[in-house]
Structure formats: C-alpha cells, structure tokens
Amino acid sequence: MIFAPRVLRERDVLEQQTTCWACEGWERLELRWAVLDGEPEPKASLPQRGSKEPFLSRSMELHMAFDDGHGPPLLSPTAVWAFTSIDGFVSALRLKRAEHAEGATKGAHFAAARMVPRECKVLGIFQVDSALRVAPGATEVLEAPVEIELRACEELPILEPLEKDIASKEVVKKGGNYEHRLILRMQEANVLSRPATRGPLPSSRSVLLDGPGGPVQMPRITEREFRMKTKVPRGVPFYADWQSDDEKLEECFLLDWSRAKVARIVGKCSEIDQKHTEELVLSNYRSLVALYRELGDGFGVTQLEASALLMQAGLVDENTRVADIDRCFIAAKVLPSQLRKAGAALLGEKVLSRHQFLEFLLRVADQRFLQRGRSAGMADAMSQMMAALAPVAEAKMAELDRFHEAFHSDEVDDVIKKHHSTLQELYRRYSGRTTVPGAARFMSLGEFQDFLEASKSYNSDFVPRRCGVAFRLGMMTQPEEVFRSRFQEMNFLEFQHAVGMVTLLRSGSATSTTQHDASTLPQPARVAELVESFILQKLAPLTNHRRASGAEWTTQRT
Structure with missing residues (x-):
C-alpha cells in the first residue's frame, strides 16, 4: 500500500521530515556583529582610492544570543551581510544597526536572525561593505575554500574589494547598464553555537507561530536583489563636433566692428568712451547675434523688421520716430568703399548684414540718447540701448539654450543614431543642387524649404x-x-540640429519667453520622443518612395 505524504505525516511527524522550518521545529539564531569601543562603525561608502590598507580592517566581535524582545528598535541598515553554511553560503542576510541592550557591551551592533536546524553546527561569514570578514574568536578552517558573491545595495552601489581577494569577475550587459558579479574566496568561517535563550527581535515583518505560552512572533526578512551596476560606456555622440556660439563670439565682434562705420559714430567721443563702448558691445554681442539671427527669415534684417524690433523694445516714440x-x-x-573694392558679397540690397545691423543699433543709440542729451557718452547711450533690448534678446537666447540643453542629451543621441540612415538619405537627396x-x-535654404514641403512638416505652430x-x-x-558663404551652407551635422529645431517648433515647445525659466526646459526624454515621432511619421515615408528618374527628380525639385 502506498501512502500519500500527507497521510504519513498524520501518522507520525517523525516518519517524514520536510523543508519547512516551522514544521521541523527549527530554532531562531541571532547573528550579531558588534563594534568594539573606540572603533568606527562600518559605513556604506567606498575606500579612499590609492589606499594600501584593507578596507574596514578592524577587529570584530560576534555574539550569538537572544534578546529578551524588549530592546530598542532597529535603526537604518548599513552594508553588513551574514552568510551561513545552512545553504552553502549562497544567500545573504542583511544586518541592521541597533543599540546594545542593557547590561551588554556599550556601543552599536548589527543584528539579524534566521532559523537554523536543531542540534546543527552552523558556520558563518560576514560581508562588511566590500570585504569578507570573520570575527575574532571561534573560527574554523574550511576543508575547501568557499566562493561568495558580494552583495550591493542602494547605500553601497559600487563595490571595490581588494584585488587579491577576488576569485572571479563577471560583467553582463543589461539595457544601458553593466551588471557586475564579484566572487570572493574565503578559507575560514566563524562557528556559530546554538543560543541558550529565546526571544524575538523587533521587526517590520513577522510570522506568528503557536507556542507553549501563546502566539510567538518570529522575524521574517526578505530583501530585493540588488546587483552592482555601472553605466555602459557611450560612444562619441553625434553632436561631438558641434561648436557653440561662445567659441566664436569674439571673432565675430572683431570682424563686424572693423567693417561697421564706427568712426563716424563714436569717433567724436573720447578715447576712454570709445574703449568703454567697444567693451560694452563685446560683452553683449551674444544678445546682438541672437536678435540678428532670428529676425525675419534668418538671413538679413529688413527695414520693416528693424522698426518692429525697436517698437517692441519701446524705443520708438515722439522723440525717436519711425x-x-x-x-x-x-x-x-x-x-x-574698401569693402566694395574687395568684392564683398552682401545678402541683398534691402537687408542688413550682421556688421550693418551692429552699425544700425549704434546709430539709433547715438540719435536717441547721445544727441538728445540723455547720456553722458556713447558707452552710456549703448548701455541704455541694450537695456531696452534685453527682454527680447534674453528670450531669443533662452530659446536656443533650451533647445541645445535638451537636444545634446543621451536620449536624443540614441534616437539620432537609431535613424542615422534615414536622415543621411534625406540629406543626400535634398542637398548638393547648388x-x-x-x-x-x-x-x-531653398533645398531645406523643398525638404520641409515634401515631408509636409508645416502645421499651425510651425508656419x-x-x-x-x-x-x-x-547652423553653427x-x-x-x-x-564667404559658409554661413548659408548646411552640413549634415547642422541638418540634424535643424530637424530637431523643426520638431520643437512644430510641437510649440520652443516658444520664446520673457525670462529663462528652468522649469520650462523640455525634458530630454520628451524631446527624444518628439524627434523620433517626427522622423517616423514625416521623414521615414520619404525614403520609402522609389527614387524618381533623373529628369523627374529634377522637375520635382525645381
């Protein structure tokens, strides 16, 4: 006759044993690691790089005893774990910091408890931060060294054990991180004897069992697995060769200042005033470039746009008229005349180039403030001019700063690299005609307009x-x-940035504000989402069309 396991246990509990510690009458063993007087406590931090001393090389004391259940509450955990021979030193039990009960050694200790079989010798090894340790006292040399994987936690995310203690390393790539497994080899362990008294430690989670005197509260400790992780090294970002305005502003100013007819405006001022005016314009030249770059269609400032800018800044009134x-x-x-003889190529007969825009602002400052006695000199007149233009200029600069801060990020870098072939194909198709x-x-610019029209990129926000x-x-x-005409010739890197700017303009995220508020910055993850959506919905379909013949292609683009 074959009896089911349940029937066997009903006949005699000793006839068949199970792995349940409650059924088999396992006893609770407290593992306690004490800090001796005058010694620092272990901290969840890294050792100083270059140190030749072992990390946390301090004497330790291991107590195997039961609390009376009335000790102080457990405090915040640190990087201390205990491994036991019950499971072959595989699982780790996290210890928590607590104060000693009355009558015990003064100072802090780290404690936790686990269930162990009755009449069983238990061996224990401690991990203290990034090292394996045994406490002085009852120790035993193991027949064969055991290999233990170090544990990491939020308080100790990076493990740096001594190289001589490492048995093996394993690195596994998961997503954008590397997971590290550090295996250390240990030759000896503490001998843990069974406790003589009983009593549970306070715990946030517990199991209730029936005891001779009523319910007994037993600790239950669970912990989420936490492995040491490091970031996967990123390759060179697509924007690595991008040059910011700050790198070229001084060179821009020196060229424009030498070409503007400055002598006719500030030549009547003293040398000190001329020098102060030059320094003032240089310090504010990023604002002037931002205003010039965003007025009109991006190339040259028309007479209507110049008047509208000064009206917006409040510089047109009964004293300074249109x-x-x-x-x-x-x-x-x-x-x-010297520029005409040198063959200077301007943008057009009806627009101001950048150096002419600078001269225009100097002339307005002279006419409005200096000639009317509202300033003591040209430097003061230009200072009042820049103060009036500051709100508009700061909004333009803030818009570009927000764009670069969000676009030059890892999230956007991943999207641009993912769709590199699509962008490169479109750039090849819509460039090279001139x-x-x-x-x-x-x-x-004409080819860029063709590209936007073919992709149907315009909407109510981006006209x-x-x-x-x-x-x-x-463009840089x-x-x-x-x-030179380089400032009108867009390379592939600049094309990628123009696609990003079109994306933000289409979404309404790149609207100008009067002040640069960090809370309005688009998050890189959101910008990456918008860019990828624009590429998939508007740009990718263009590459799926069969390329037209040479004649047909020329007709479409003209």
Whole structure:
C-alpha cells in the first residue's frame, strides 16, 4: 500500500521530515556583529582610492544570543551581510544597526536572525561593505575554500574589494547598464553555537507561530536583489563636433566692428568712451547675434523688421520716430568703399548684414540718447540701448539654450543614431543642387524649404515663414559672413540640429519667453520622443518612395 505524504505525516511527524522550518521545529539564531569601543562603525561608502590598507580592517566581535524582545528598535541598515553554511553560503542576510541592550557591551551592533536546524553546527561569514570578514574568536578552517558573491545595495552601489581577494569577475550587459558579479574566496568561517535563550527581535515583518505560552512572533526578512551596476560606456555622440556660439563670439565682434562705420559714430567721443563702448558691445554681442539671427527669415534684417524690433523694445516714440529709424537703417546699409573694392558679397540690397545691423543699433543709440542729451557718452547711450533690448534678446537666447540643453542629451543621441540612415538619405537627396563641383556637399535654404514641403512638416505652430529661422538656428555661427558663404551652407551635422529645431517648433515647445525659466526646459526624454515621432511619421515615408528618374527628380525639385 502506498501512502500519500500527507497521510504519513498524520501518522507520525517523525516518519517524514520536510523543508519547512516551522514544521521541523527549527530554532531562531541571532547573528550579531558588534563594534568594539573606540572603533568606527562600518559605513556604506567606498575606500579612499590609492589606499594600501584593507578596507574596514578592524577587529570584530560576534555574539550569538537572544534578546529578551524588549530592546530598542532597529535603526537604518548599513552594508553588513551574514552568510551561513545552512545553504552553502549562497544567500545573504542583511544586518541592521541597533543599540546594545542593557547590561551588554556599550556601543552599536548589527543584528539579524534566521532559523537554523536543531542540534546543527552552523558556520558563518560576514560581508562588511566590500570585504569578507570573520570575527575574532571561534573560527574554523574550511576543508575547501568557499566562493561568495558580494552583495550591493542602494547605500553601497559600487563595490571595490581588494584585488587579491577576488576569485572571479563577471560583467553582463543589461539595457544601458553593466551588471557586475564579484566572487570572493574565503578559507575560514566563524562557528556559530546554538543560543541558550529565546526571544524575538523587533521587526517590520513577522510570522506568528503557536507556542507553549501563546502566539510567538518570529522575524521574517526578505530583501530585493540588488546587483552592482555601472553605466555602459557611450560612444562619441553625434553632436561631438558641434561648436557653440561662445567659441566664436569674439571673432565675430572683431570682424563686424572693423567693417561697421564706427568712426563716424563714436569717433567724436573720447578715447576712454570709445574703449568703454567697444567693451560694452563685446560683452553683449551674444544678445546682438541672437536678435540678428532670428529676425525675419534668418538671413538679413529688413527695414520693416528693424522698426518692429525697436517698437517692441519701446524705443520708438515722439522723440525717436519711425522716420529716424529709417534714416539710421539707410545709413547703415551703405557699404564702405574698401569693402566694395574687395568684392564683398552682401545678402541683398534691402537687408542688413550682421556688421550693418551692429552699425544700425549704434546709430539709433547715438540719435536717441547721445544727441538728445540723455547720456553722458556713447558707452552710456549703448548701455541704455541694450537695456531696452534685453527682454527680447534674453528670450531669443533662452530659446536656443533650451533647445541645445535638451537636444545634446543621451536620449536624443540614441534616437539620432537609431535613424542615422534615414536622415543621411534625406540629406543626400535634398542637398548638393547648388554645390560647386569638387566642393563638399551642402544644403541651401531653398533645398531645406523643398525638404520641409515634401515631408509636409508645416502645421499651425510651425508656419512656412519660420523656415528660415529653423534653418539658421540649426547652423553653427560663422564669424565670416561677407567674403564667404559658409554661413548659408548646411552640413549634415547642422541638418540634424535643424530637424530637431523643426520638431520643437512644430510641437510649440520652443516658444520664446520673457525670462529663462528652468522649469520650462523640455525634458530630454520628451524631446527624444518628439524627434523620433517626427522622423517616423514625416521623414521615414520619404525614403520609402522609389527614387524618381533623373529628369523627374529634377522637375520635382525645381
């Protein structure tokens, strides 16, 4: 006759044993590691790099005893674990910091409890921060060394044991992180004798059992697995070669200051005033470049746009009228003879180039403040001019700063690299029409407009007249804008940035504000989501179409 295990246990509990510690009458053993007087406590921190001393090399004392159940509550944990021979030193029991009960050795100790079989010798090894230790006292040399995997925790995320103690290392890539397994070898262990008294330690989680005197509260300790993790080294980001405006502002200023007809405006001032004016303009030149770059279609400032800017800044009134602004515009538009002889190429007959825009603002400051006796000198007049333009200029700079801060991130870098082939194919298709044979391929503003129209990128937030602004904001600032056309020639890196700017303009995230508020910055994860959505919905379909024949392609683009 075959009896089921349940029937066997009903006949006699000794006839068949189980692995349940409650059924088999296992007893509770408290593991306690005490800090001796005058010694520092272990901390969940890293050792000083370069130190030749073992990390946390201090004497330890192991107590095997039961509390009376009325001790002080457990405090915050530190990086101390206990491994026992019950399971072959595989699982770790996290110890928590507590104060000694009355009558015990003064100072703090670290304690936890686990169930052990009756009449069983238990061996124990401690992990203290990044090292395996045994306490002085009852120890036993193991027949064969045991290998133990170090534990990590939120308080100790990085493990740095001594190289001589490491038996093996294993690194596994999971997502964007590396998981590290550090195996240490130990030759000896503490001998843990069975306790003589009973009593549970206070615990946040417990199990109730029936005892001779009523219910007995037993501790139950569970812990989420926590492995040591480090970031996967990233490759070179796509924006590594991007050059910020700050690297070129001084060169831009020196070129523009030398080409503007400054002598006619500030030449009547003292040398000190001239020097102060030059220093003031240089310190505010990023604001002037930001205003110039975003006015109109991104290339050149028209007379209407110049008047609108000064009206917005409150510089047009009964003392400085629109007619005065127009006269300053026309005077700044006149090109010096030496530049004409040198073959300077301007953007057009009706717009101001960058150095002419600088001259225009100097003339308005002179006409409004200096000539009317509202300033003591040209430097003071230009200071009042920049103060009036500051709210508008700061909004423009804040918009570009928000874009670069969010776009130059790991999240966006992953998206751009993921869709690199799509962007590269579109750049190849929509560039090179005006490139001189033998020169590096570039995309012109007209080709960029064709690209946006073909991808149907315009919406209520991003209208066609903002195309030039998106093109210019995607470009790196070039100091030379008179004798070279590089500032109008978009390379592939700049094309990627222009795609990002179009994405934010379409979503309404790149709207100008009067003040730069960090709370309004788009989060990199959100920007990456918007960029990827724009590429998948608007740009990827263009690459799926069969390429037209040479004649048809030329007809479509013209």
